[in-house]
Structures are given as C-alpha cells and as structure tokens.
Amino acid sequence: MADMTDTRAIPTAATPRRRRLRWGAIADHAVLIAGAFVMMAPLLMLLQMSTVPDAEILKSGPSLRIGDQFGPNLEKAMFGSMSFSGENTGLSMFRNSLILGLGFALGKIVISMMAAYAIVYFRLRFATLAFWLIFTTLLLPLEVRILPSYEVTQKLGLLNSYGGLIIPLIASATATFFFRQYFMSVPEELVEAARIDGAGPVKFFIDILVPLSKTMIAAIFIIMFVYGWNQYLWPTMIVTDEGKMTLVQGIRQITQGLEGNHIPEFGRSNLLAILAVLPPVLVVIFFQSWFVKGLTESDK
Amino acid sequence: MDKVMDKVMGNVRLQGVTKTYPNGTLAVHPTSIDIADGELIVLVGPSGCGKSTLLRMVAGLEEITGGTVTIGGRAVNDLDPAERDIAMVFQNYALYPHMTVYKNMAYGLKNRGKPKAEIDEKVRAAAEMLNLTDYLDRKPSQLSGGQRQRVAMGRAIVREPALFLFDEPLSNLDAKLRNQMRVEIRALQRRIGVTSIYVTHDQVEAMTMADRIVVLNGGRIEQIGTPAEIYRQPASTFVASFMGAPPMNLVPADYSGNGSVRVCGTELPLGRSADYRGAVSLGVRPEDVDLATGAGDGPALPFDLHLVEELGAHRLLHGKVHAHPFVVNVHNATALSEGRMYLRVAPGNLHMFAPDSGRRI
Ligand SMILES: Nc1ncnc2c1ncn2[C@@H]1O[C@H](COP(=O)(O)OP(=O)(O)O)[C@@H](O)[C@H]1O
Ligand SMILES: [Mg+2]
Numbered sequence: 129m130a131d132m133t134d135t136r137a138i139p140t141a142a143t144p145r146r147r148r149l150r151w152g153a154i155a156d157h158a159v160l161i162a163g164a165f166v167m168m169a170p171l172l173m174l175l176q177m178s179t180v181p182d183a184e185i186l187k188s189g190p191s192l193r194i195g196d197q198f199g200p201n202l203e204k205a206m207f208g209s210m211s212f213s214g215e216n217t218g219l220s221m222f223r224n225s226l227i228l229g230l231g232f233a234l235g236k237i238v239i240s241m242m243a244a245y246a247i248v249y250f251r252l253r254f255a256t257l258a259f260w261l262i263f264t265t266l267l268l269p270l271e272v273r274i275l276p277s278y279e280v281t282q283k284l285g286l287l288n289s290y291g292g293l294i295i296p297l298i299a300s301a302t303a304t305f306f307f308r309q310y311f312m313s314v315p316e317e318l319v320e321a322a323r324i325d326g327a328g329p330v331k332f333f334i335d336i337l338v339p340l341s342k343t344m345i346a347a348i349f350i351i352m353f354v355y356g357w358n359q360y361l362w363p364t365m366i367v368t369d370e371g372k373m374t375l376v377q378g379i380r381q382i383t384q385g386l387e388g389n390h391i392p393e394f395g396r397s398n399l400l401a402i403l404a405v406l407p408p409v410l411v412v413i414f415f416q417s418w419f420v421k422g423l424t425e426s427d428k
Numbered sequence: 429m430d431k432v433m434d435k436v437m438g439n440v441r442l443q444g445v446t447k448t449y450p451n452g453t454l455a456v457h458p459t460s461i462d463i464a465d466g467e468l469i470v471l472v473g474p475s476g477c478g479k480s481t482l483l484r485m486v487a488g489l490e491e492i493t494g495g496t497v498t499i500g501g502r503a504v505n506d507l508d509p510a511e512r513d514i515a516m517v518f519q520n521y522a523l524y525p526h527m528t529v530y531k532n533m534a535y536g537l538k539n540r541g542k543p544k545a546e547i548d549e550k551v552r553a554a555a556e557m558l559n560l561t562d563y564l565d566r567k568p569s570q571l572s573g574g575q576r577q578r579v580a581m582g583r584a585i586v587r588e589p590a591l592f593l594f595d596e597p598l599s600n601l602d603a604k605l606r607n608q609m610r611v612e613i614r615a616l617q618r619r620i621g622v623t624s625i626y627v628t629h630d631q632v633e634a635m636t637m638a639d640r641i642v643v644l645n646g647g648r649i650e651q652i653g654t655p656a657e658i659y660r661q662p663a664s665t666f667v668a669s670f671m672g673a674p675p676m677n678l679v680p681a682d683y684s685g686n687g688s689v690r691v692c693g694t695e696l697p698l699g700r701s702a703d704y705r706g707a708v709s710l711g712v713r714p715e716d717v718d719l720a721t722g723a724g725d726g727p728a729l730p731f732d733l734h735l736v737e738e739l740g741a742h743r744l745l746h747g748k749v750h751a752h753p754f755v756v757n758v759h760n761a762t763a764l765s766e767g768r769m770y771l772r773v774a775p776g777n778l779h780m781f782a783p784d785s786g787r788r789i
Contacts, residue, residue, distance in 0.1 A: 317522035320489050325536035325583075326510035335535070339526040 171405070174398040178202075185394045201395035205403070208396065215371035216378060218400055224290075225357055225374040229407065231294040232356025233349050240300045240348075241341070244307035245333055249319070259308065266301045270362060278365050288369040297362060303348050310344045311337065346415045354408040375404040437500045438513075438590035438623035439465045440486070445495035447481050447647075455481040457648045458495060466621045468614070472634035473644035474670070479627040480595055482644070486625060487593050488512050500590045510539075515584035516593040519600060521576045523568040523583075529555070530564040533582045547586075554582040557616070574605045581616065592617070592624040598633065610636060631671050635659065643667050665786040668711050668779060674744060676779070679752040681710035683780060683789075688727075692750035696727050699775030704782070704789045711779035714744070714757035718772040721765040728770035731756065736764070 173190045180195030206218040243262065247255045270277065277296050286292030314337070322332045338345075363374050378400065440463040447456040456478045463469050471479045484490040486497055488509035497504050504512045515536075523532050530551055537547045555561045558578040568576055577597060584592055597613070598606045614637050617624050628634055634641050635655045643650040643658065643666070651663035662668035662676070669675035681691045685705050688695045696710075720728065729749050737744035738760075745756040745764070749771070756771065758764075780789040 315520060315522065317518045317520050318524070320487075320509075321516070321518060321522035321524075321583075323489065324487065324509045324514065324516050326539035327535075331539065336524055336526075342526075 171402065174402055178395040178398045178402075180395075182391050182394045186391060197395055201399055204393070204396040205399040209370075213370045215369075216373045218375075218378075218403060220371060221373055221375045221378040221400075222403055224372055225376065225404075226407065227290055228293050228359060228363065228374055229353045229357035231290065232297060232359070233352035235294055235298040236300040236303050236352045237345055237348055239298055240303035241307050241338070241345075242333075243304045244311055245337065247304075247308055248311040249329070259304075262299075262301050262304050264301075265299070270297065274361065274365065281366060286366075288367055288372055290372070292366045293363055293372075294356075297356075297359070300352070303352065306344060306348060307341065310341060314340060350412055350415045353411050357408050375400070379404065437465055439463060439500065440591055440623055440625070441496075441498040442482075442486070443496045443498070445482070445485060445497060446493045447478070447485060447490065448493045455647055456485070459649055460495075461642060461649070461652065463623060463625070465623055467639045468617050468624045468626060468637060469640055469642060470634040470638035471625065471627045471642050471644055472629065472631060472670075473650075475629055477644045478647040479629070479644055481647075483593055483595055483625060483627050486591070487514055487516050513590040514593055515587045515589040515591075516595070517577075517580045517584050517597045519596045521568070521580045521600075523576060523579055525568055528565050528567060529560060529571070529579050529582075532568065532579055533586050536583065536587050550586045550588075551582075554585045557585070558582050573601050574609060577601065577609055578612075581613065585616075585620065590623065592622050594624065594626040596628055597626075598628075599630070606633075613637070631673065635671070641671075643670065645670075661788070662711070662779065663788050665709055665711070665781045668781070672713065674714050674755045674757065676711045676713050677749075677754045678709045678711050678781070679749055679754065680783070681708050681780075682706070683708045689778065689780065691729060694727055694729055696729070696773065696778060697775050698778055698780075702780065702789050704780070707783050708789060709781040709783050709786075711781060712754075712773055712777060714755045716773060716777035717756055719745075719756060719758055719762060719764075720770045720772065721763060723770055726772070728772050731769045731771050732767065733764070733769060 176192070176194065177185050177190055178201045179198040180191075180193060181197050184195070206222075209215065209217045246252065247259050252258065281287065281292045281296050284292075286295065318336065319332065322336055327335060358376055359374070360376050363377050367373055367377070440461075442459055442461045442463075444458040444460055445456065446454075446458050448454050459482065461469070471482060473479055481490060485492045486499075488504065488507060488511075492505050499512060499514070509516075524535065527535065533551045533554060534547050537550065551564075552561070555564055558581060560575065560578055560582060563571060563575060563579075568579065571579065580597070594613075598609050601609060610633055626633075626637060635658075638655055640652060640654055641658045642652050645666050651658060651667045653661070653663075658667060658671050662671065665678060669678065679691060681689050683689050683698075683702065683704060683706065685701065687699070687701055688697045689708065689710055690696075691710060719731070731745075731747050731749055731754060733745055733747040735746040737746065741760060743758055743760050743762070745758060747754055747756070754771075781787065782789055
C-alpha cells in the first residue's frame with residue numbers, strides 16, 4: 129500500500145509543471161498553424177478553383193466545393209498553349225524552367241567551388257586581388273549590366289538557347305565568397321595528411337573537399353535554384369522563341385488567359401501558377417532535411 | 429602479426445638542415461642528426477623552438493632552405509611528401525571526417541594503386557593490432573579521442589613507411605589517456621621496428637619514449653643523447669632546467685681549481701677537476717641531496733624551509749640556500765624540522781655550468 133501511494137505521488141507532483149509546458153506548446157502551435165494557414169490559403173484557393181468549371185467561378189467566386197474539372201484543367205495547362213505558335217505549353221515551360229534552375233544552380237556551384245579552391249589552396253600571386261575583383265561584382269548585379277551582357281550574348285550567337293540563358297549568369301561572387309570562407313575553415317592538417325597520402329590537387333578536391341562541403345553545396349543549391357527558377361528579366365531579354373520560354377515568363381500568358389473576351393480560363397491559369405511555385409518549395413523541403421542532417425553529423 | 433610490415437631500411441640523416449621562412453624568421457639553425465634504423469628519436473623543446481618546422485621539413489611539407497635530408501640512403505629534398513616513404517601522425521589526428529575508419533586507413537594505399545585485396549588485408553591487420561576491428565565502419569566523429577588517435581596510427585602503419593613522423597600526437601588527450609597512449613605507441617613502434625621521429629614539448633613523454641632525445645632551443649640543438657645521458661649529464665643550463673620536474677636547482681658558486689666548489693662560503697668537494705676558474709652555476713637535482721636536521725660533520729649547505737608540497741609518495745620542499753631559491757625532493761618518510769636544515773650532495777651529483785654560455789664544465 130505504501131509504495132502505491134509513492135508511485136502516485138510522483139506523477140501528481142510533476143503534473144503542474146508538465147501542464148504549464150503543455151499550454152505553452154499549444155499556444156506555440158496555434159501561432160504556427162495560423163501562420164501556415166495564412167501562407168497556404170491562397171494556394172489552396174487556387175487548387176480549389178482549378179477543380180470547378182470556369183463559369184462557376186465567374187458567377188460565385190471561390191468556394192469550398194471540390195469539383196470534377198481538375199483533370200481537364202490540368203491537361204489544358206500542361207499540353208495546351210495560349211500563344212501564337214502553340215509551342216509554349218505548360219510542360220515545355222516547366223522543362224525550360226527546370227533546365228534554367230538546375231543549370232544555374234549546378235553551374236554556379238561548380239564554377240564558384242573551383243574559383244574558391246584556386247584562391248584558397250594555391251599560392252597564386254594575385255589570389256587576393258582576384259578574390260576582391262570577384263567580390264566587387266556583387267556591386268554589379270545583372271540589372272546594372274544587362275545591356276552589355278545582352279550584347280555579348282547576342283554576339284556569341286547565344287540568343288534563344290539554354291546556353292544564353294545560363295552561362296552569362298553563372299559566375300557568382302556570393303557562392304565563391306561562401307566557399308572561400310568554408311575552405312579557409314578546413315584544417316590545414318587535413319590538406320597535409322592528404323598530401324602525404326598521395327592525393328594530388330584534383331584528387332584532394334574531389335575526394336576530400338567536395339564531400340566535406342556537401343552541406344555548403346546543399347545550402348547554395350537551395351538559394352541558387354530558387355534564384356534561377358525565378359529569373360524573369362534575363363529570360364525575357366534572351367528568349368523570344370516561344371518554345372524556350374520559362375514558366376515565370378509564361379505568367380504573362382497566364383494573366384492573358386484571364387483577360388480574354390470569353391470566359392476567363394481560371395482553372396488552367398491557377399494550375400500554371402501552382403506549377404510555378406511548386407519546384408522551389410520541393411527543393412527547399414528536400415534539401416533542408418539533408419542540410420540539417422549534414423550540419424549535425426559533420427565535424428571538421 | 430609480425431608480418432604486418434615488411435621492414436624497409438629507414439636510417440635518416442639530417443646534414444646542416446636549416447629553415448628560413450619567407451618572412452625572414454630563422455626557425456632552424458644548421459642542424460645535423462643521424463638516426464639509426466628502428467630508432468625512436470624525440471625532438472623536445474619549448475613552444476616555438478622549431479621542432480615542428482624540422483619535422484615538417486623531413487616530411488616534405490615545408491621547403492628545406494639549406495642542407496640535406498636523407499631517408500634510407502636517398503636524398504629526399506626535392507621529393508613530394510607522398511614519394512618520401514614516410515607517414516605522419518598529426519596533433520589533431522587529421523582524419524578525413526566524411527570517410528569511415530576503414531576508408532581513412534585505406535586512402536593512401538588506394539591512391540598508390542594497390543590492389544583491393546592487398547589493401548583489405550593490410551587495413552584489417554592494422555585494425556586488429558590497434559583494437560579497431562569493431563569500429564571499421566564508423567566515422568571519426570563517432571569515436572573517442574583515443575580511438576581517433578589509433579586510427580591516425582593505423583593510417584600510418586598500413587603504409588609500411590620507412591619513417592614515422594609524430595607531431596605532438598598526444599597533446600589533445602586527457603592526462604590519463606595520454607599516459608596510456610604513450611605506452612601503446614612506444615610498444616607498437618618497438619614491435620614493428622620503424623624508425624620514428626616524435627615531436628613533443630612534454631619532457632616526460634620525451635624521457636619515457638625516446639631511444640635518444642634531441643633537445644632544441646631557439647632553433648638550435650642543445651644536446652643529443654639517451655634519456656639517461658640527458659638527465660644525468662645535461663650539456664647546458666637550458667637542458668638542466670628543461671628536462672626534469674621540478675627542474676635542477678642552479679645556484680651561483682665559485683670554482684678555483686682546487687677540487688672543491690665554493691657556495692657562499694661553504695666548500696663542497698667536487699671529486700674531479702676542471703679546466704676552468706671563476707664564477708660558475710652550480711646545478712643540483714632536487715632528489716640528489718641528503719637532508720639532515722642537524723649540521724653534523726663535513727661540508728653541508730644550509731637550507732631554510734618555506735613551504736612543503738605533498739605529492740603523495742614524495743614531498744617537495746621549497747626553501748632557500750643562502751637567499752637562492754632551492755627545491756628538495758624527499759621521500760614522505762623523511763624527518764623534517766622547522767627552520768634551518770642541512771643538505772649534503774655527493775660529488776658526482778654536482779653539475780657545473782659556465783654562467784655566461786650556460787655550457788657544462
Ligand atoms: N609559416 C611560418 N611563417 C613564418 N614563421 C613561422 C611559420 N611557422 C612557424 N614559424 C616560426 O618558426 C618558429 C618555429 O616554429 P615551430 O617549428 O612551429 O615551433 P614548435 O613546433 O617547436 O612550437 C617559431 O618562431 C614560429 O613563429
Ligand atoms: Mg609545433
């Protein structure tokens with residue numbers, strides 16, 4: 129009997145503190161859920177509107193009804209085209225955006241890692257100067273140099289090509305800077321151990337430095353993919369061929385679909401808008417878990 | 429287990445090796461050392477005396493300004509570290525954080541293009557020897573400090589080099605583990621018989637591990653000798669006070685060539701004669717004295733006790749001899765008295781040094 133009361137006494141003593149904690153947790157979650165709802169609601173509305181006939185939206189606006197038009201709308205969005213040539217379907221624009229986003233992110237990572245590697249690990253005479261030169265390009269974003277960049281691209285015959293979309297934007301002072309800082313924090317002894325182990329400059333880069341930098345690579349990939357995906361001005365300058373247009377450029381067409389003199393095509397436009405937001409969200413979600421895992425596991 | 433290494437001849441010779449850093453720092457004055465095959469040489473000295481620089485020149489990680497380094501009869505000045513047939517263990521282990529223990533050990537062999545089966549055999553043999561077999565699939569971050577140290581050793585062993593280089597490999601470990609690893613490294617080195625150069629600033633490590641010790645000071649060699657020679661016959665006041673804790677007592681004295689040395693009026697018999705006249709520094713190890721509570725017969729130094737430090741088996745008595753600080757190390761059963769006591773020193777335990785150069789007389 130005595131130990132029964134004992135075992136009961138312990139939880140009751142602990143309860144008040146636990147209950148207070150729980151209230152705090154509920155409040156936290158309420159705030160988070162409210163925030164998430166505010167962020168998600170427009171997207172959910174878009175989704176809802178894409179499931180009902182366009183005429184119904186014109187009459188009664190967004191509602192809670194889930195209709196049966198999702199399939200046809202999706203087909204229109206992916207394979208139909210609103211343009212003259214009929215070449216910029218949702219699917220082709222999605223593909224072009226993906227190529228731009230990936231090429232942009234991967235290209236920047238490769239180029240800036242190699243630049244940072246050269247600056248940090250080789251006794252170049254003007255390494256510091258080179259680094260600061262790269263760094264000052266931060267003061268010259270694309271918008272400032274867009275005319276000369278366009279001219280060069282045009283003279284190279286890269287208009288209306290993926291190369292023209294990606295290559296002129298591929299140098300990255302930001303990424304070079306981050307990789308440089310990261311490489312400088314890699315212990316000198318690691319380089320020396322690798323030298324004794326017979327790893328030359330290329331081997332060291334591929335076998336040691338790249339795997340060590342994977343969290344950094346993931347972080348830069350997230351930033352650069354989203355940045356590349358969302359490019360608007362540059363693709364608009366470079367691409368006139370409708371088959372090479374990106375989704376973000378296509379947004380103009382999306383709104384055009386709403387301005388027609390017949391019933392605006394809400395469903396298809398809404399799906400295209402969702403398509404334009406989705407990949408960056410997925411990239412962030414996917415790489416974030418990776419990023420956190422890398423951060424907690426690695427120790428240099 | 430003895431077959432883990434097919435031994436390579438690893439006698440090492442440093443001839444007039446010097447180092448001047450690009451910023452003008454003269455880190456190593458011309459230095460010559462001959463290291464026999466299988467010998468473990470410890471470079472010891474205070475921080476900044478050039479130990480690492482000397483070691484790194486042998487490793488090929490630092491350019492040699494002057495002189496020649498020969499490993500196994502081959503001049504290596506112009507060879508890359510990977511071509512010098514050496515392996516090195518670093519202070520911070522320098523393990524590749526993203527590779528498993530197995531891959532860490534195998535990496536050097538893989539780069540040398542060794543066949544997979546041979547690599548596997550060597551890595552497993554080394555892991556066995558170092559008790560790492562259960563950890564081969566772990567990453568370095570999942571190991572304790574001592575285990576990481578062993579992996580670093582393993583990485584060196586599988587290479588079967590002619591020469592092992594250690595740069596303060598134990599200074600990141602706690603005291604207990606350090607003592608344990610010290611013994612392990614020494615035993616391992618004996619067993620595989622690889623010539624080794626071991627850098628430390630810890631005189632206990634130097635004394636316990638070395639076949640021979642090289643004492644460095646300010647980029648110069650102060651003395652080369654076995655631990656016993658270094659301890660019993662220090663070549664200079666620097667060696668006398670650097671090696672041994674507490675350090676050798678040094679008091680000013682006079683030598684007039686009559687077979688005894690005079691310390692503030694007390695004549696102590698020297699038992700030998702030296703080609704020297706004038707002021708000297710007289711050195712006496714703290715444990716080399718007989719302590720008596722009464723003056724007794726014969727010459728003795730008066731000792732005024734100020735402080736007793738208990739070390740367990742021993743006691744350190746801090747006091748003064750004629751106003752000069754003096755430490756005596758006695759067994760804890762030795763009788764003490766308040767105030768003045770008397771010290772007798774056997775003639776063989778008196779060391780004389782020139783006061784200006786610090787060299788032994
Ligand atoms: N890269 C360098 N450039 C200039 N001076 C250096 C460099 N590395 C070491 N030194 C100097 O050389 C001397 C010896 O250094 P080091 O060999 O590291 O000493 P230890 O290992 O004995 O502590 C020190 O005075 C140090 O400041
Ligand atoms: Mg050092």
